[in-house]
Amino acid sequence: MNDLIRNILLEAIRYPRPSSIQEVCLPIWNQPFFYKIDQARALTISYNPTDKGARTNYPDLIERYIRDGNITAEEIFDLLYNFKKENYWRKYFDLLFNTLGISNENIAHMDMSFYPYRTFNDYLNHKNIDDTYKFLKQVVEMLSGQLEYIFIDGANNKDIVDIFVKDYSIINKTSLPINSGKEHLLYIYKHHTRNTWLIYYACFLYGQTRPSEYYVKKLADHIKSIISPSEKNKMKLCPKCELNPINDDEDLCEVCKNATHSSVKQNNSSQRARPFVQYNEDFIFICELTRCRDKIGYRAYNSENENVGIVFMTDDKRLSSYGDCELSFYPKYENRYGKYHRFTINGGKLKWDVLCARLRKNSKYKCHID
Missing domain, CATH: 3.40.470 (Uracil-DNA Glycosylase, subunit E)
Structure with a gap:
């Protein structure tokens, strides 16, 4: 003893x-x-x-x-x-x-x-x-x-x-x-x-x-x-974008396979009204858990190095976005970003388990939010 x-x-x-x-x-x-x-x-x-x-x-x-x-x-x-x-x-x-x-x-x-x-x-x-x-x-x-x-x-x-x-x-x-x-x-x-x-x-x-x-x-x-x-369930990150998970025997994720089409999608999406994020911007997610509104997630910083909110997992199992990453913004940044944003990166969703894996490895993750 x-x-x-x-x-x-x-x-x-x-x-x-x-x-x-x-x-x-x-x-x-x-x-x-x-x-x-x-x-x-x-x-x-x-x-x-x-x-x-x-x-x-x-x-x-x-x-x-x-x-x-x-x-x-x-x-x-x-x-x-x-x-x-x-x-x-x-x-x-x-x-x-x-x-x-x-x-x-x-x-x-x-x-x-x-x-x-x-x-x-x-x-x-x-x-x-x-x-x-x-x-x-x-x-x-x-x-x-x-x-x-x-x-x-x-x-x-x-x-x-x-x-x-x-x-x-x-x-x-x-x-x-x-x-x-x-x-x-x-x-x-x-x-x-x-x-x-x-x-x-x-x-x-x-x-x-x-x-x-x-x-x-x-x-x-x-x-x-x-x-x-x-x-048999082993996954790896797509070697091109290093973002989306793919099966161990796959070469590229669907987003990268359809890269020629993604630029068209981005152009079309940029013309649509955005209810939350008003423009494309670089964000950095830091491996520090905190709370925003009723959610717990990792600190999210904008391109001006302001801690504007958190990135968290969409947890409503009724939604097709269940398991994806979502942003929640502090009240002082609502006028600029809104309350929540289900964002994409290069036209693809960021999975929560993928983000967690990257943060465990590097403690921060930088990406460009569509």
Whole structure:
């Protein structure tokens, strides 16, 4: 066991609770982690722990803690390190990561806060004075050399992603079901410098959401297809424009094959009224995620080196442009550019996954917007 990690987690177990937080906590100790954290290749994160697992599996310790508090931080650490897994909470996480090649002993769990709040609203009401997420960040940093996956689930847990996302680039965004019901958003991010994937799924992956093994495996298969594409699906960039993806056995993309026609299309398109961008212009996209309006994307700079907005992925699956890049402009630039622009480059669309790949490689991408 790494002594530094152990000492950080022992400090977390002993960490005092402000009186206003103590009043809304369940009668159980701080729980900063579960399972063999030092062996983790996959880490699940939620908002705060409950007492249900401990009450089921360690009732005598709970009673002793309530009666006289006579339980040491070392005892709690050992209990959490060897915590008994319950199917209700962990079955589908194990199935997901097993499908991704991670064994059960290499899957651990932490929470945004290790205080055992009675309700989610209690957690929300005390976030402004709860600083315990600093322990989570410390441990994740210390595990950075071995962590392959960070998985965050739950419709209300998107804000947990925010404490990590500055170090990641979004690679894929889609919607997938957890059972035969509705689809839920799935975001897949890649760390800028490490081989760690950050995954957010907007639905809890346990009991009450009634997950299906079939759909959990499909979820895992989709993740696997993004992080480890098969040889038969291997793509490359068109060698002429170095922009559009083509199959490995193709020579040129359709845009370059029809280059003689594209100039005609450009001339015709230049004569049409443009509702947003008023003229052709060079743009630079920078590998820095930020927010514009209700969208998250990479910073977009115009030819005058002004950060005028962001480039993001069109995420409406009803549109034929789903998966293409789109611009969103800050309000101060609306008169010049409008609010949004689904642009083309040399008459062709820029795919979001292509842009992400180029930004991961070069950190910025310059192009001429039609």
